[in-house]
Structure formats: structure tokens, C-alpha cells
Amino acid sequence: MTSWVPTPCRVVERTVETHDCVTLTLRPVTGSLPAFRPGQFAMLYAHGVGEIPISVSGIPADGTLVHTVRAVGAVSRALHDAAPGTVIGVRGPFGTAWRLDGVEDLLVVAGGIGLAPLRPVLGHPSRRTVLVAGARTPEDLLYAGDLLALSDVDVVLTVDRGGHDWHGRVGFVTEPLASIPLDPERTTALLCGPEPMMRFCARTLLGRGVPAGNIQVSLERSMQCGIGLCGHCQLGPLLVCRDGPVTGYPEAEPLLLAKEL
Amino acid sequence: MPTIAVWKFTSCDGCQLTLLDCEDELLPLADQVHIAHFLEVTGASEPGPYDISIVEGSVTTPEEAERIRWIREQSAMLVVVGACATSGGVQALRNFADVDEFRSIVYASPEHISALDTSTPISAHVAVDHELRGCPIDRGQLLEVITALLAGRAPDLPDTSVCTDCKRRGLTCVMVSRGTPCLGPVTHAGCGALCPAVDRGCYGCFGPMTRPNAPALVPLLKRTGMSDDELELVFRTFNANAEWT
Amino acid sequence: MTIGSDLEVVDMDVVLDLRGLDALIRVLAQDGRVVVGPVLRDDAITLAELGSADDLPGGWGVETGPGHYRVRRREDEAVFGHSAGPQSWKRFLHPPRRALLSSDGTGFHAAPESPVSYAFFGVRPCDLAAITKLRQVVGGPAPFVVAAQCTEPGEVCFCSSMGCGPGAGSGYDIALTERVDGDGHRFLATSGTEEGAAVLTRVPSRPAARHDVELADRDVAAAAGRMGRSMPEVDLRDLLAANRDSAHWEAVAERCLTCGNCTMVCPTCFCVSVEDRTDLDGNAERAQRWASCFEIDFSYLHGGAVRTSGASRYRQWMTHKLGTWHDQFGTSGCVGCGRCIAWCPAGIDITEEAAALARTGGGRP
Amino acid sequence: MTHRANRTLQVAGLARVEGEGALHVRTTGGRVDEVRLDIYEPPRFFEAFLRGRNFREPPDITARICGICPVAYQMSACQAIEDACGVRVGGQLRALRRLLYCGEWISSHALHVYLLHAPDFLGFPDGIALAAADRATVERGLRLKKAGNRIMDLVGGRAIHPVNVRVGGFYRVPAPEELRGLTGTLREALYDALATAEWVAGFEFPDLDVPHDLLALREDDGYPLDRGTPHVSTGIDFPVSEFGDHVVEHQVPHSTALHARLDDRVFLVGPLARYSLNSDRLSLIAREAAAAVGLGTVCRNPFKSIVVRAVEIVYAIEEALSIIDSYERPEVPCVEVHPRAGTGHGATEAPRGLLYHRYDLGADGRVLAADIVPPTAQNQTAIEDDVTRVVRAHQHLDDHALQSLCEQTIRNHDPCISCSAHFLDFSREGT
Numbered sequence A: 001m002t003s004w005v006p007t008p009c010r011v012v013e014r015t016v017e018t019h020d021c022v023t024l025t026l027r028p029v030t031g032s033l034p035a036f037r038p039g040q041f042a043m044l045y046a047h048g049v050g051e052i053p054i055s056v057s058g059i060p061a062d063g064t065l066v067h068t069v070r071a072v073g074a075v076s077r078a079l080h081d082a083a084p085g086t087v088i089g090v091r092g093p094f095g096t097a098w099r100l101d102g103v104e105d106l107l108v109v110a111g112g113i114g115l116a117p118l119r120p121v122l123g124h125p126s127r128r129t130v131l132v133a134g135a136r137t138p139e140d141l142l143y144a145g146d147l148l149a150l151s152d153v154d155v156v157l158t159v160d161r162g163g164h165d166w167h168g169r170v171g172f173v174t175e176p177l178a179s180i181p182l183d184p185e186r187t188t189a190l191l192c193g194p195e196p197m198m199r200f201c202a203r204t205l206l207g208r209g210v211p212a213g214n215i216q217v218s219l220e221r222s223m224q225c226g227i228g229l230c231g232h233c234q235l236g237p238l239l240v241c242r243d244g245p246v247t248g249y250p251e252a253e254p255l256l257l258a259k260e261l
Numbered sequence B: 001m002p003t004i005a006v007w008k009f010t011s012c013d014g015c016q017l018t019l020l021d022c023e024d025e026l027l028p029l030a031d032q033v034h035i036a037h038f039l040e041v042t043g044a045s046e047p048g049p050y051d052i053s054i055v056e057g058s059v060t061t062p063e064e065a066e067r068i069r070w071i072r073e074q075s076a077m078l079v080v081v082g083a084c085a086t087s088g089g090v091q092a093l094r095n096f097a098d099v100d101e102f103r104s105i106v107y108a109s110p111e112h113i114s115a116l117d118t119s120t121p122i123s124a125h126v127a128v129d130h131e132l133r134g135c136p137i138d139r140g141q142l143l144e145v146i147t148a149l150l151a152g153r154a155p156d157l158p159d160t161s162v163c164t165d166c167k168r169r170g171l172t173c174v175m176v177s178r179g180t181p182c183l184g185p186v187t188h189a190g191c192g193a194l195c196p197a198v199d200r201g202c203y204g205c206f207g208p209m210t211r212p213n214a215p216a217l218v219p220l221l222k223r224t225g226m227s228d229d230e231l232e233l234v235f236r237t238f239n240a241n242a243e244w245t
Numbered sequence C: 001m002t003i004g005s006d007l008e009v010v011d012m013d014v015v016l017d018l019r020g021l022d023a024l025i026r027v028l029a030q031d032g033r034v035v036v037g038p039v040l041r042d043d044a045i046t047l048a049e050l051g052s053a054d055d056l057p058g059g060w061g062v063e064t065g066p067g068h069y070r071v072r073r074r075e076d077e078a079v080f081g082h083s084a085g086p087q088s089w090k091r092f093l094h095p096p097r098r099a100l101l102s103s104d105g106t107g108f109h110a111a112p113e114s115p116v117s118y119a120f121f122g123v124r125p126c127d128l129a130a131i132t133k134l135r136q137v138v139g140g141p142a143p144f145v146v147a148a149q150c151t152e153p154g155e156v157c158f159c160s161s162m163g164c165g166p167g168a169g170s171g172y173d174i175a176l177t178e179r180v181d182g183d184g185h186r187f188l189a190t191s192g193t194e195e196g197a198a199v200l201t202r203v204p205s206r207p208a209a210r211h212d213v214e215l216a217d218r219d220v221a222a223a224a225g226r227m228g229r230s231m232p233e234v235d236l237r238d239l240l241a242a243n244r245d246s247a248h249w250e251a252v253a254e255r256c257l258t259c260g261n262c263t264m265v266c267p268t269c270f271c272v273s274v275e276d277r278t279d280l281d282g283n284a285e286r287a288q289r290w291a292s293c294f295e296i297d298f299s300y301l302h303g304g305a306v307r308t309s310g311a312s313r314y315r316q317w318m319t320h321k322l323g324t325w326h327d328q329f330g331t332s333g334c335v336g337c338g339r340c341i342a343w344c345p346a347g348i349d350i351t352e353e354a355a356a357l358a359r360t361g362g363g364r365p
Numbered sequence D: 001m002t003h004r005a006n007r008t009l010q011v012a013g014l015a016r017v018e019g020e021g022a023l024h025v026r027t028t029g030g031r032v033d034e035v036r037l038d039i040y041e042p043p044r045f046f047e048a049f050l051r052g053r054n055f056r057e058p059p060d061i062t063a064r065i066c067g068i069c070p071v072a073y074q075m076s077a078c079q080a081i082e083d084a085c086g087v088r089v090g091g092q093l094r095a096l097r098r099l100l101y102c103g104e105w106i107s108s109h110a111l112h113v114y115l116l117h118a119p120d121f122l123g124f125p126d127g128i129a130l131a132a133a134d135r136a137t138v139e140r141g142l143r144l145k146k147a148g149n150r151i152m153d154l155v156g157g158r159a160i161h162p163v164n165v166r167v168g169g170f171y172r173v174p175a176p177e178e179l180r181g182l183t184g185t186l187r188e189a190l191y192d193a194l195a196t197a198e199w200v201a202g203f204e205f206p207d208l209d210v211p212h213d214l215l216a217l218r219e220d221d222g223y224p225l226d227r228g229t230p231h232v233s234t235g236i237d238f239p240v241s242e243f244g245d246h247v248v249e250h251q252v253p254h255s256t257a258l259h260a261r262l263d264d265r266v267f268l269v270g271p272l273a274r275y276s277l278n279s280d281r282l283s284l285i286a287r288e289a290a291a292a293v294g295l296g297t298v299c300r301n302p303f304k305s306i307v308v309r310a311v312e313i314v315y316a317i318e319e320a321l322s323i324i325d326s327y328e329r330p331e332v333p334c335v336e337v338h339p340r341a342g343t344g345h346g347a348t349e350a351p352r353g354l355l356y357h358r359y360d361l362g363a364d365g366r367v368l369a370a371d372i373v374p375p376t377a378q379n380q381t382a383i384e385d386d387v388t389r390v391v392r393a394h395q396h397l398d399d400h401a402l403q404s405l406c407e408q409t410i411r412n413h414d415p416c417i418s419c420s421a422h423f424l425d426f427s428r429e430g431t
Ligand SMILES: Cc1cc2nc3c(=O)[nH]c(=O)nc-3n(C[C@H](O)[C@H](O)[C@H](O)COP(=O)(O)OP(=O)(O)OC[C@H]3O[C@@H](n4cnc5c(N)ncnc54)[C@H](O)[C@@H]3O)c2cc1C
Pocket: A041, A050, A051, A052, A053, A054, A055, A056, A057, A068, A069, A070, A071, A072, A073, A074, A075, A076, A077, A113, A116, A117, A219, A220, A221, A222, A223, A224, A245, B154, C300, C301, C302, C303
């Protein structure tokens, strides 16, 4: 049962990203946690409130963990509000990671908070990376300043609704996908966002000749344990906490197409 | 200290009493919160705003319809408790009848009695944050809501059948093993399966769970010997006004 | 304690009479185990702690059917002459509620492990298989298992078509086969582990004659032919995978109450929800409780539940049980005990529904 | 100002009573013109919607008239329906009913004594403030209350609106071992109850000696609880079936609230009446406790009802222990009751006094008509009369003190306004 017991970690830094998102840097109060890989997640426990799955949004080399949390309900709100010094419980790493071995051109497509689990794959100097990120409004764009500063990444930002001082794109992330230059055979696409978004994006990419096997998605289901015991995260044959969240599109597509699966 | 106010609308007081029935927790709770209004317990009544308002009872008079709007404005969190507050309660039987006739049965001079023609749940008048089902509510669930709100977590109030609790308790299903009609399969959990524990079929005092499949239960109830009349009555008692189908 | 598995088969069959059976219960208890077995309680044969063989439901049988269960007097005094009841061993291996940890805000402490070591007495072969499947998922210490081979399947049983009975496969310490006839009331006892063999040496018995063994084998073999039901002989995993969009789910949903009884009585259904509790002093506790995929909040994601329709919830349960369990754990999740059929108030029959799917073929593409 | 001759006292929301009510007092030149206990609890029309219901339903439905004394409603309803059907429940089933009722008495009385009434005598606004000053005492009260609730949980399946009560008996009867599990708690509770009697007897009681007729049940084998014959302090008895001939409800001109009179006289039900007519029926320890705190055989000072309640708690615990002690599980959990056309009457002693039910049944078992007379409805005239006397005797007090005393006078009767089957009044003098 020790697998249920979190490691106490202290919030050492809290960065406000948007009106409802913060990035927390956590350091184990004592000892260390096993290394996380991009795409994996932790179960973060807010004392007395609850525990939820949150991806790693950064993997510093100093043994800290970085997570970006969007406040949507009680637990995520409590984590969002955790001031530096607060102790948070961490279990993990859990789940599958983005498969990056042998990747030539990397296309990263993120919707909203979906950018968080993808941030750790950005900025790898040895490969060409294109990032297409969407958000509801310019104010909801995560890490916007940092992203534009990344030298090795072509960044395309788009929002559902712009404002006076927004000069970028307005529309869904699928639109730039239809037109950005890419070499389909060489491209590996990583998608994370709402299910319909991932489906539409994958369709667009398939239409452009990207092989289905080159597309990876990050799935989301209710998770209460992270260790294949609670059963909530089932999506057809998958236990998403164990067999996901990162899944090849050929495997995921039929599951995403089934109603209420 | 967070302030709590307890309000009564048309009801039997049983749900409020549930708070006083938390004998072991009552005084510790009183140390942690400030009771700003609770007429059954104290004459001291303070003006709003209140952090948590707990509302018992249904709306059956024009004055009550006014008062609930005021309470909503004054309360950060509105928790409505019991079948009266969540579905209109047993007094909602008037919704299916001629209220003038009801008045004349009870009162010699019915013209003095100012009551609305319907008994309606609080949610028909204002937005509510949490609903506690039951006639009466369950003590454990009441404490759960209060402690959850104090801790800032979401209260754990499973929206599922009485059967799930019945089974967790290890009770033997009275419907399957004795042919006793039971509303457990369509009734909202929360009581801890009290009736099956005393060899009785559930009579639905917690009201329907979300998406109850009552049409599938009806033939089973008939098979266990319920007449059409009884079937009508059993869904029209303590949560008569709720959506059973 | 050794794990009740197929470590080593010790061939040393003996025959016990009721006195021997009673002694067996007492020996297991003397060694510090809580002995749990079938008892007659609340008009059903349920599971409870046994003090002696007198606690067993001697002379009681059951009559089962879809949505139907009644205890009935038997003509003999058999103690294991009943098929699966409302409870399963899951209750002990994976209790309905279990504390996980406590938190004071800075430190997290695992809840103490239960110190109880169980001896399960009279485990039917279907349940023996279920114990193995359940433990594969939830782990925990192995119980000492006294199996009772099935010589009397019920109307809703189909373990033989799931390959889980009526003979006890692996996983027992001792297997009993009961027989009541003109030669008396007796139990052929076979040990499955060294520990089982050692225990058997401590109870009064006589060596088994070839005749005893033959009778037992015959009774068990006959039971295989008397199952009330069977699963269609198709690859169930493929069948369910192919029927994700079948219109048949709607037909079941009309009858299904989404009450969750089937999952709760199932000896392998393991899903749990985690509950957070806080007290007024700022301490928090986390616990798990049995959950059901029929609960509407089971699939809750921020914004709403994924599976709201009854059809999608029934599909989830049956597909998991018979199909995707293979993908997740390399085996079927169903052992054919028939509990979900008997204890479904609506009498929905998983074998019937599987047959209906098989009849309609692979469903829509 | 405080001694002014003409004044109006208005208590808009009576606290520490069950349900919602108000008090209105008007005096002119030292004369008390008007005292009105207003009930603004909205009507719930129980008697109306009981019509057409199945004869098995009133125990569950009428329980919902009052969350404080649901067992009383269930017991009176069962008795009335059984009476209509020609069934009498006796033996261990009756004993279990009595046990359940003891639970309600203990719990309801403990609630009233500690949380609602004692603060009046000790000058606290409420039981919570009392606990802040004397936690151990309030904890004792809560312990007592919990002991009562444990009986109801076990026998009734739930403390508020028990699920295990039915016409003819119960759904499930407990095994003797289950009941014996309560013995330890109840033995401790007995000490708490005796301490309670001693504690409340030490309060200061304003003088008041009410001349009303007293009405309570009386029976041969013990203090009245679950049955008995109505008995009046004037010496008359009448069968329960004649209740309606003696206790007549009527509307008073200034109010729509129904008031009741007994043979056209003001009367009182409840602990004072019960005790004064039955003190000889108390069990041993309760009788000793009554003597020890100086309660005579008759008590006519409503302020002392708190002492009577404490003695009744002692009685209920003793009675519960004795029932548990001689309990054997009945063969069947309930006797069969078949409907038949006719009328049935039932009366039991709710914690607040006699509670009467009458049902007219059709041959098919449908309720044709129902009549429910709760104790608070019967006491309303007496309560107003008490307040009149108190105001007259304490004209010298300032408004605040007089108002508090009036409220305390009302709380003497633990009025249960939620038992609103009958009464209601929206009209209030606006001064
Ligand atoms: C693998 C994975 C990675 C995630 N990574 C991130 C991340 O990096 N940043 C981030 O902000 N969010 C992430 N989420 C989503 C996040 O877990 C939910 O927003 C969160 O669970 C909501 O919980 P709540 O209590 O605040 O809200 P509520 O809506 O009140 O949820 C109540 C409960 O339902 C369950 N639940 C609700 N929504 C979800 C959900 N989307 N996924 C799983 N369980 C849910 C949880 O048990 C939760 O406690 C991730 C989800 C998954 C499955």
C-alpha cells in the first residue's frame, strides 16, 4: 500500500502563467524522486482536498519537478493556490512518455493546458521543431514569452478570440496545420489537447500524408490512483494511467471515435 | 471564523435536528465556526453576509420565495438539505391536487390560509451549491459537507444507487432473495441502505439518482406484487415532485 | 505462510468425516487464522467467520435464476451443496472500504496493514479462479485456501465454459470433494501445497481409497454437464471489440437499472474510488471504497461524465469483464460464477447478452 | 419607560422551539389585553393528502409532520390503524415499540433540557454559550441525547423518521444480543440522567401555579407512553375513541390558529399533566429521583416542567433497561393486519404530550379521512394563559426582561410548532 503514499515535496517557486494557470517548482522535502520523462505525469496531492494527475511541464536537472496547473475545480484550485513553502504530496512518475527516439522533424500541437506536458520536448537543438499552440484568448496562452524566445522552434500561436492588441492568428489549431510546410515522411507529430481537437488535427495531418504511426496523442481519463488499481481511467483496452497517456494514433483513433467509451 | 447560518422553510425540522444529532461533533464544530443564525438553537441572530447557509425546507408561501432570494444574496455557499429543500418534500403532494380543497379539509375558514399552490425545491428559486438528499438527511453526509467546505474540498456525495451502498454493507438483496419490492436501484445513495438493513425495501426517501431507469424497475416491482395503485403512491411520497423518470 | 498456488503438488488424499471437517476448521483457527466460510444468514448463504463445522449451512441448498435467489432445504445434510451466494471472497481480499493514508499537511502516513491472516473455507472452483484474478490486480497477502470442488452447479452457473470449474484448478492449499450417500457424509481431501498437507496430518482422517477418488472425479465431471448456462463458444475478446457500436447495447440499456449490483457482487470487479475526509482539527485521511462503472460519476472528467447513457455503462462493464480484461491482464475477468445474473434485480444475463451479440455478428464496422 | 402602562411586546422569531412562531402581547393600563402565540409555520396539509393513501402509509407519512418526535406520530398512527382493523399488538412487539419510544423521550427531552430550556434559567442565550461556560455539563446532555438516539437507530433503523416501524409491528426485530449491546450505554446514561435531575432542580423557578385541567393517558402497567386511557385531573376518564367529543378544536376570532378546549375548559397536556396524573406509576429509581429533587406527587408550576422532564428521562432509561433485560425475539416481526372499513383511534404520549390520531378506512384499505391532534395544538390556549399570568405578575420588569420571561414561559411547554398539521396564523398586529 506504500504505493499510495506520496512523497512530501515543497513548493519552491510559483510562477503565475495566466489568470488561472501557475507553474509550480517542487522539491522533495527529503531524498529524491525517480526521474520523469516528458509526457509522464505525477499524482499531486493537496492536503485534505484531494489528488489529481498533473503532467510534468519541465524537467530541470537539479532534482526539482515542474508542473503547470490550471485551476478548474477543488483540487486543481488548491494546487494553484499553493504558496511557496507549502507541502504537496507527489507520486510518480506514472504513464508512458512521448516517444522521441529517432525523431527527425518534430511537430508539436497543443491546445490550452495541453501545452504543459509538451513543453519538455521543446527546444531540443538537434531537431527541427514546429510548435502550433492554441488557446481561447491571448491571455490564456501559456508560456507565450518563453516560447517566442526559443531559438530552435518555429512557433505558431493562434487564439479562438483575439483582442485589440493581438496581431497573431485567430482560429483553430487545425488551420495552420493545413498550411505549414512539412515533410510528411520525416515528421513526428505530438498532440495534446481536448479530444476533438486531437482528432481534427490528426485527420488534417493524415490528409497531408503524415503516417498514422508517426502521430502520438496524450489521452485523458479520470484517474484516482495512477497505478492501475482504481479502474477509472479505462478507455477500451487501455488503462490510461499505465498504457497511456501517450498513445500512438493508430491505437487511439478507434477509441476516440467511439461514443462515450 | 467562518459563519454558518441555518434557515428553515416549510419542513418538519428533522434535517436541522440532524445537525444537533451530531452529538460528538457539535461542540468541536461550534469551536470552529460562528453560528450566525439558527433559530432552533439560539435567539441570537446576526445580519449577513454568511460564509455557509444551510437551508431546510421547501418554498410554499410568497414570503418564503422572497426570503430565499435574500438568503442567497447573503451567502457565499448555499447548501440545501433534505427532500423538502431538494425536491419539495412530502408537502409537494399538493402539486398534484387542488390546494383549495386541501385547505378546506384542514381549516374551517380556509380563506385565511395563504399558501402557494405548489411546494417547490430551493433550486427552483435560486442557484444552490450543494444538495443533500434524504428525508431526513444523513448525519454523516451533513458532516461531510461541512468539513469539506471548511477544508476547501469538494464534498463526497456519490450520485449513485442505494444498491451500491447495500452491497458495500454486505446486505442480502431483499428484492432478489425475498421478492420484496425495493426502490434502491433508482434511488440516490446516501442513507447507507437503511431499509434493506431492516429487511424492508427502499421507499425512495433520498429521491431519484441521476438518470434513474424507473421504467425498467416498474415491471420488477409489479412482479414482486405491487399493484398499480401502490406503484403510483410509492413514487409519489417524500420526493413526489422529483424526476423519477 | 506459503502462497496458495501450484508450488508443489503433494499427493496424499485422505477422507474426512464431519468430525474431521470440524477439526480442520479448528486447526486452521488455532494457527491464528480467521477462518471464513459459508453460513446461512438473512435468507441467503453468505460468508462469515466460522467457529466450527456447525456454522456451515448443513442441509441448505439454493435455487437461483436471473434476478432470483432462494435458499431451500436439501434432502441431505451437505454443507457445500449450494452455488455462489451474494457475497464473494473479494470482501476480505479487497474490502468495501479501506483506509489508505493519513496526512497532517506535512507528512503522509500509510494506513496500517490489516494484521488478519485468513483461511478461506469452502471456496468453490469459480471463486478460486476469481481469487487468483483479483489478487493479480490488487495484490495483498495470500489466504490459506480450502477449496470445495463443485458437484452441484446452479441454474446461473457457467464456470465450465469459462474454464474455471467445476474442478478446482490451481491455487488451493486443500481441496475437498463432498459426498453424502449410503456410506455416510464425507469429504475427500487433497492437498495442493506442503502447508495444506501439513495441516491435513493434524486432523482425524482415513486414507483415501481409489474408489473415493473415482467417485469424486465422477461427481465433478458430472457437474460440468449440469451447468445452468454457458458462454457462446466464440472469442469473446474479439466479439466485444467488434461490437463497440452494436445497436444491442441500447436494447440492454432498456432493461439495465444502472444500479451497479452486478459489479458489486462480481468476485473480480476491483474498481475503487478514493475518498478524502478531513476532521475539524486539520487532519486528513484518504480511503478507497468499492466503485462501480455503473456509477455516473465513475467516468467524471472536469465538465461532466464521459459515460452518461446506460448503454455506454453496460457496454463498459461487459466489455471489460469479457474482453478488455484480456488486454489489460492477459486473462478473462469472468469466471462464470453467475452472481451478476442472480443478483441483477432485472435478471440481465451476461451469457444471454454475449449470445445475442454473437448472433448479430460483428456489429457495425 | 419600563413601567409604562400601555405596551406591546413582539417576539418575531421565537428561538429554541421546534418550528417557527411569534409572540404578541398587548397591555393597556396594567391590564393584559391580548396574548397571542402566532404560528407562522406554513401549512403542510397532511390530513388532506393522507386521503386516498394506503392504510400502511400513515406511520411513515405522519412521521414527517415532526422531525423531533417522529416516533410519537408513528406510534399513534399504528395504533389508530390497528384499532380500525381490529388488531392489538402485544407482547414483545409492544415492548419493542415502548423501547423505541423510550429512545425518543430520552433524546427529545435531553435536547430540550440542555440545549433549549436550561440556558433560560442560567442566563445564557443558548446551549452553545452555556457549553462555553460549562462544557462538561452540556457534554453530559449530549451523551444522554446520543443514548436515546442509539436506541432509535437500533430499533427504528434511524433516529429521525425511523424506517423499521410498520402497522402491525416492525420489518425486522433485533436479536437479543443486539439490544444487550445498548445496556452499557444506558447504565451510564442513567447516572447522567440522575445528575441531570439534580442539576435542574437547583435552578430558580418563578412562581406560577396553573389551574388548568390536566390531560394525560393513564394505564395499568407503568407510566404512560405508547398507550393508555385519557384521564383528566377533574377525575374523569374517557376512551380514546371519545377523544373528539371531549377535545374540541375551534378557531378564535383574532387568529386563524386552531385552539382546543377540553370539555370547554382550558387544559394542558405534556410532562406536567403526565406526571401529576401518573407519578404513582413511575419506576423505582425515577420515583426516588423525583422525591430527591423535591417534586411532590403533583406539579403545577410549568417552569418546573424541566425537572419533570429530567425525571422522565430517568424513567425512560430505566424502562428501556428493563425491556432489554426481559426481551426475547418475537417469532414474527409483525402481526398481520388486514384492512377493513371502519374508524380507528390512537393516542400515545409524545414527549410534549398526548398525540391523537383518527383514521377512517375504506374496505380496500384506503384512508378516507384523517384527523391528527398534536400536543402543541392542545396546549396553545394554556400557553397563552400562562403568558398572560406571567405578564400580569411581572409588570415591573423592563421590556427586555419581560420578553425573555415570556419566551421562557413558552419554552416551558417545549412547543413543537412544526407539528403544524393544524395551525397557522399569518395575521399579526403591526405595532
Ligand atoms: C494524464 C493527465 C495529465 C494531466 N495533466 C495536467 C496538467 O499538466 N495540468 C493541468 O492543469 N491539468 C492536467 N490534467 C487535468 C487535471 O487532472 C484535471 O483538471 C483535474 O483532475 C481536475 O480536478 P479538480 O478536482 O480540480 O476538478 P473537478 O472538476 O472538481 O474534478 C473532480 C475530480 O474528478 C476527477 N477529474 C476531473 N477532471 C479530470 C481530468 N481531466 N483528468 C483526470 N481526472 C479528472 C479528479 O479525480 C478530480 O479530483 C491532466 C489529466 C490527466 C489525466
